[in-house]
Amino acid sequence: MKKIKVGIIGGTGYTGVELLRLLVVHPHVELLLITSRSEAGRAVADLFPSLRGYTDLAFTAPEPESFKQCDLVFSATPNGIAMKHARGLVENGVKLIDLAADFRIKDVAVWEQWYGMQHACPELVAEAVYGLPEVNRASIKTAQIIANPGCYPTATTLGFLPLLQNELVEGDLIADTKSGVTGAGRGASVANLFSEVADSFKAYAVGGHRHHPEISQNLSEASASSIDLTFVPHLIPMLRGIHATLYADLKDPELALDEIYDVFARAYAQEPFVDLMPLGSHPDTRSVKTSNMCRIALHKAGGSGKLVILSVIDNLTKGAAGQAVQNMNIMFAFEESVGLRNPAVLP
Amino acid sequence: MKKIKVGIIGGTGYTGVELLRLLVVHPHVELLLITSRSEAGRAVADLFPSLRGYTDLAFTAPEPESFKQCDLVFSATPNGIAMKHARGLVENGVKLIDLAADFRIKDVAVWEQWYGMQHACPELVAEAVYGLPEVNRASIKTAQIIANPGCYPTATTLGFLPLLQNELVEGDLIADTKSGVTGAGRGASVANLFSEVADSFKAYAVGGHRHHPEISQNLSEASASSIDLTFVPHLIPMLRGIHATLYADLKDPELALDEIYDVFARAYAQEPFVDLMPLGSHPDTRSVKTSNMCRIALHKAGGSGKLVILSVIDNLTKGAAGQAVQNMNIMFAFEESVGLRNPAVLP
């Protein structure tokens, strides 16, 4: 069976361990190396005992030379690292999937404003492909650099997409989104202690969040009209999962829900990882836990008749590592769902 | 110290035990009796060991006669029970605070449609006072029957109220609300098992929820214009707390946030249980856990500039039993916050 040589930059965080969970049993992957400055020398399975028996790799210090032997490198680091490696990888014919945000925003000035640093390779941003297969599958096949989408952007974009592509809505859009705590990463911080977030719920970054420009870019590209988006994220006291509750006004308020359903059904008919639920459904996040699926349900709200779309994903899988593997499968012409066909874990 | 004689109808659910938690240490309350058909004969402290040492009462079967000796009866039963007791209580000069929904909706036909039963005493509905002190304090003082507000309606109404009273917003309103699981009650059901709701999140009743007409009634009474409300509730994997994320469009988009802040500040300046947070705040539900406080924060959303109001309460306290005690204090001319002045438990 064909195998590609894969490296991982970073990988001590939650997207890293999720990526490892998927890659160590992927039939087409030979994991060559994984780097971490802070954990260099430590066995991966010592940091993450869940991987005992699945890999003998140890973290190594990041050395640009060592990636040359790879066919593909995933970067699962904080923002601002992948862009420093990108030029060297591309020049050596190594493909790159960045799970952080370095290549997501086409307007480099906007990116620099939100991420608070100067971009190291603006010219590669133009060339990179935004790795949402439901939108860019064709370009992903031949891409050198994939900007793997953010978790909120994935859930929100997939929920709004058919409406915009078919010009069914008008006015402003609202995305009231909620995320499990793994979305906040594995850095030591008081704010994300168990004792700070358990048995509690809050909104955050109402005044502005980095995923706002990313979502706006996605929605604008899908729509002939300009988009006015209100985006409010919240923190749920649970591990994994994103729930996006999306609000939109129909151009034609008389348009029936089953007609809208048909539009979504057509849009996602061939998609292996988008599941349009029957009308009346309320997908819970656990229905996608650990899986690469996005489940979507459509409603008209009681009273107002406003269109409400519910979209759920696992932030670490379809919202990060799973989508990255899906992109890898597309890039290397593997069957798109190989390594990703496992039902969600419930309960 | 003046004491009133108090009875409780029901009281084996979560609003019941919360009411007991507050009443057993209330300086003006002598708890006379508590009824339960299913638990008759059982000591209250046997069902709820948290109350060991605080009450020697046992549940008794509900006997209309036995309530006559009370000054006040709380009904903490499912919907449809309090209305059967109301006439008898009122005729005997016993005041009634109903923590369920029997007296909340002034339009009896609407009530009967949503609650799926015939109302037992429509004539008393007109007379009953909706027990939201921030709106109806004067009427509460002299009321015979208090319709204690629902949890979602309390959080949502307090969040929108100053905007409507001051005619600052136009167009439709959205209430994206989230509740802890105690809001679903203590009945045996698969849907509310730990193993069904833990580590997961979902919307429910998007097509229509009983709190929608209650909230709409509140908002309409506060506003000169008619109100178009979209209301979407969600279930949070936590015990207590409601977080309402409220969206509205300003009539004057240029109106600055600190001017809106001033409107809210004036509206709630004298309120002991509404806390307007500093601009930029994101109140978490734990900041009100076990307390009778409603905390509110105001934002303009990044990008769109839409007005976003965050309103949090403890669904069992300000959203149920605490507000009922607040109403009792007002009805009997006790200091309004007596028995309710304890800080939230954090963490």
Add this chain to the structure above:
Amino acid sequence: MKKIKVGIIGGTGYTGVELLRLLVVHPHVELLLITSRSEAGRAVADLFPSLRGYTDLAFTAPEPESFKQCDLVFSATPNGIAMKHARGLVENGVKLIDLAADFRIKDVAVWEQWYGMQHACPELVAEAVYGLPEVNRASIKTAQIIANPGCYPTATTLGFLPLLQNELVEGDLIADTKSGVTGAGRGASVANLFSEVADSFKAYAVGGHRHHPEISQNLSEASASSIDLTFVPHLIPMLRGIHATLYADLKDPELALDEIYDVFARAYAQEPFVDLMPLGSHPDTRSVKTSNMCRIALHKAGGSGKLVILSVIDNLTKGAAGQAVQNMNIMFAFEESVGLRNPAVLP
């Protein structure tokens, strides 16, 4: 690829959905039917949306005839059901794996006392094989009926086993065990509501638990001496996982921990699903979440020097459905870990 025809009796509970999660992607399994009296006619994927796209089966009413076409039937019902099907299955050459307790206790009188019913086929109890592969692999290969072990018994037995087989300990044994809430099943009950067990912890059944005779039977069979076991279970506010903290006194208090480690290492050297952790480890239950692994760590307690063994499993996987699949693999001469080689989900 060789496939066997598989049926499931029951399957609406948590062991059922876990079994389905594993079987729908098992390369050697063709799932023929799944029965449920209460859910007959309902699509499996409607009850468990996590399985949408993985099975088109609907629940059917249990008809003895329909199982004849199966090579193997799993019974994932409450206690007392499998024993009624067993005779018919065996007579038709259909193998049976019972995930409940009907065939676990060899002493039928003891079984009847603990399970409060008369056994329907005592003669088959003798014939049934207790499906703990680490003990009975050879017999499992040829068994007609497998008594799939309980969750506490699996974790506890594997933790004590090498000590008993090698006669290293004396005196009484203590198993202080803790389980996630899925172990309590999916029946509607107040006791297992989210609002009853979240953010709390308790012991239960200290005076006697059904798993006590099962564990005692296992330990006695492994030991030349009689065993005196104290067994105390507790409920953890989490979904999956069992943590057994086991206490024993060494016959030779001078025996060093690394010598004991070597005994365990030899005992489990060939076991695909027992992982002896390095000395000093404290395995958390999440390190086995959703996996079929049992992780064990050895300690001498500070101060007393008493031997302490920590043993963790996922109660639904190695403690139920995963072990059942492991048994199936052995019975049908598949590679023992096929369908079970996925790392634990972390976090």
Add this chain to the structure above:
Amino acid sequence: MKKIKVGIIGGTGYTGVELLRLLVVHPHVELLLITSRSEAGRAVADLFPSLRGYTDLAFTAPEPESFKQCDLVFSATPNGIAMKHARGLVENGVKLIDLAADFRIKDVAVWEQWYGMQHACPELVAEAVYGLPEVNRASIKTAQIIANPGCYPTATTLGFLPLLQNELVEGDLIADTKSGVTGAGRGASVANLFSEVADSFKAYAVGGHRHHPEISQNLSEASASSIDLTFVPHLIPMLRGIHATLYADLKDPELALDEIYDVFARAYAQEPFVDLMPLGSHPDTRSVKTSNMCRIALHKAGGSGKLVILSVIDNLTKGAAGQAVQNMNIMFAFEESVGLRNPAVLP
């Protein structure tokens, strides 16, 4: 009403905010100052919004001079801080209650070994009173320095105490203890992130834990014989609560459980904060959540007949701040339960 002047050293952690929750509504307390090096200048209610409306204090940098005006100072800092302040406070006639461990271990050499630092005032250790009112009430009344007990030691000692005082048990004792995550403090650390501990359970420090010598000291003082204790702590994915499962062998195995019950009942008959549960009870930790109560239940284990004692407290209340307030009440001759008579919050 008599008020004393109180200061707090530290107070930015969980014992700090719990102490503040109790003190801001304590009728005999005037809170003068609270210090924190890191948060100096910040309003207490800004760090802990639960306290908005209850205190206007801001943290100040710790200045020895400023404590002189206090009658009592609580130290709610990490270990090793209170001992530096003790001499100065005592010389100025200011009483000190240390919620950390500086004065708990009478054998200073042992303390220095476990806490890894040199003690700043060994001579005051001898003079300090271990603040477990159930043992040392008389000495507490006149103490200058109180060593407020640890959380595990409180639950474990109260569970074993009557057995040892009455010489009912022999052989070694086992304390299998479990704690909520707030016990780990509010410091930024990966190990205590929500995403590390939620939905998981583990033992820790099996080889040795600082509370072991403290518990051993308590047990030895209560017993005529020497005590051999095995102590194993575990981490529960919940906020508050300690559950100690205690194992002991009766000298007289025939001694009936109700006789042992009577011994406990006599021992704790006058104790306001020890609740002996009826035989057969399994107290859950939520039955004491936010309260100062310790609930104890007695069992003989099924099969072995070993004595099993279940003891639960809230680690932040009876296990820390609540017990500190109880000690304050005793020291200043207030009614012992003033400020502490609130039922546990359930659920």
